Amino acid sequence: GNLGLSSFPWQQTLTSPSLSNVGDLYGASVSASTDGTWLYVSAPNAGNVYVYQSNATSYYTYANTISVGSSAAAQFGYTIKTTSTGNQVAISAPYQAVGTVSSAGVVYVFDRSIETFIANGTTYHTTYPNSGISKVSVNGVTVTSGFIFTGTTLTFTTAPTTGSVITVETNYIQLLETLNSPIPTSGGAFGTVTWISGNDADVYVSSPGYSASGYYSGIVYRYANQGANYGSITGTTYSSVINLGDSIRINGI
Secondary structure, three states: OOOOOOOOOOOOOOOOOOOOOOOOOOOOOEEEOOOOOEEEEEEOOOOEEEEEEEOOOOOEEEEEEEOOOOOHHHOOOOOEEEOOOOOEEEEEEOOOOEOOEOOOOEEEEEEEEEEEEEOOOOEEEOOOOHHHEEEEEEOOEEEOOOEEEEOOEEEEOOOOOOOOEEEEEEEEEEEEEEEEOOOOOOOOOOOOOEEEOOOOOEEEEEEEEEEEOOOEEEEEEEEEOHHHHHOOOOOOOOOOOOOOOOOOOOOOO
8 A cells, every 4th residue: 555655765876887978878768677676777879778786785786788889879778678577678779770771770689698507416507607697596595605606617515405496697698689670661760669568578669750651650569579478388399308407598588
C-alpha cells in the first residue's frame, strides 16, 4: 500500500567517466534492472553507453563502456532499455546509416556475459579474468568468500555439492544481435524509441520517419525473443545427453 513517502532524501550523483565529456549529452537515456543492480546511462554525442553496478549499500560504481565506434551523428545511445535482470540491453542509433541508406537507424542488443557450471570438484575455468567478475553464486545464493580467483581460474576452498549450479556474473559486454528495419528507409530513424516488455519476451522499435506513399507514415516493429516466449527448455532433439561438468549457455532477446 501507500506508505505516505513524500520525498527521496538519499541521492548519488553520477557523472560521465569520460574526460572529454563537454557536449556528450550524458544522461540522455537511462535504464536500470528491476532490482536496481545494473544501471545503463547513455551519452549519444559521444557514442557511448556507460554501465554501472550497485554494491550492497546501493551505491553505483562505473563498470564498463559500450560503444560501436559510430560518429556522433548516428546518436548511439539515443534510447536504451535493459531487461528486468539487466543482463541484456537494447541501444538505439536512430540516425546510423544502413549501407548507403542514410539515417535509416539501427538497434544494437548487447549481452552481459554470465557463465554457468555444474559443480563437480573445486576448480573451474572462466572465459574472462577475475578483474571483470561481478558476482559468484551457488544455487542462486551469492558467495563472497571460500574461493580464490587467479586469472581465469576459479578455485573453491571446499568443493560445492556435486550437481550444484555455479553462476559467475561479469561486467563484460558483447554484441548479441543487430536489429534493422526490414525495409531500411532514408530518414526512417529506426530506434527513435526502443522498449522491452516486462517479461523480456519482446522488443519494440519505432521508426517514425518511415513512410509509404499514400499509405501511412511511421511504423513500430515488434521483435520476439522466442526463448523467453517458449519458457523453460526441458530437453533437446539434438542430444538428450548432458554430461556432468558441461557448460550450457542460452543467449536470448
